Amino acid sequence: MNFEDLKVIWDSQADAPMYAVNEEGLHALLRQNTAHFTRRMRWQRLQTYLASLMVVGPISFLLIAHFGGLNPLATTWDAVALFTAAAAWLYFGGRVFVGRKRQAERERHFTSSLRDEIDRDIAQVTYQIDTRKQIMLSFIPPHVGSLLLVSVAFRLSSFAWWAIVPVLVVLLVNLVLESRSQQRLVDRELIPRQRELESLRDKLASG
């Protein structure tokens, strides 16, 4: 049997449809997909704005009041701590915002060949791996920010200094658990997928 024979077999299916399309289901799928994407983008934007507002808003208010002479803060160190907390949260929010914008941009990009498609997928997986591997580093600023905020709140409420210890422990445990869970995801799913795609690209390039 040669290739022409295979072509004859292949062409024998021309008039026999294999499947029927459920058009209603297909349109529902598209509607759901579009709605899901819009919802996701809206929710992410809302999260970013709310988190910034909830953390940076009160801090800014306290700082303005402090330097405006109302002195709600006990010392200048409190002001410095709050300023640092706001900066840490803003830095974190900015990183998340830029990362999501880049991700959305990558999703919008449309590829023309299989090679481009594979390269794009590899770039996406590599980005996810890098982001998740550095999760500990990127989560340190908001954790430090939260700790500073809580410590100032405790000082202003005249709590004992050691009251901050349980908060510190919870934040540290959270940081470690989150980091481990992300590392597991990288090891179990993302790295095998990256290898799979790289092997596909090698196969495509090999003569």
Added chain:
Amino acid sequence: MTPDEQHRIFDRWIDQHKGLVFKVVHASTMTPEDRNDLFQDIAIQLWKSVPHFKGNAKESTWVFRVALNTAAVWTRRESRYRTRMESRSDLDGVIHEEVRGRNERLDWLYDEIRKLDAVNRSLMLLVLEGYSYQDVAEQLGITASNVGVKLNRLKKQLARIAEGVAQ
């Protein structure tokens, strides 16, 4: 492009070129569940691709390219994950198998194509659909000479299998 226009073009593509999509889906999956998942993923990619279609290629070529690219990088695991995330379980059954007479030789050919890796499968489907080496090279993003080398190897491999079956 308005959403209505996008819908109209998408519907026409599905109506006129669903046969090509079915061939890719059938050649890339083993179970009805996977076929539905892959078809859904291809449909979503086709939908997203509508605004990018500038008319430089034939519509059928464009649809086939999107279907092949999606199938090549598609994985069951990924699709299941997306299904969970997007609650698409209620949409199972976007395609239904048609009852048709058995064509054993065609079933055998599909089985053999399914055994190929994603790159060779795409190559095989393109050549069986009658695309030239240059077209195949463009679709895959490799050189025409590379297509020739790969295809020769593939033809020999399939001929060996076919001889084995005939004996």
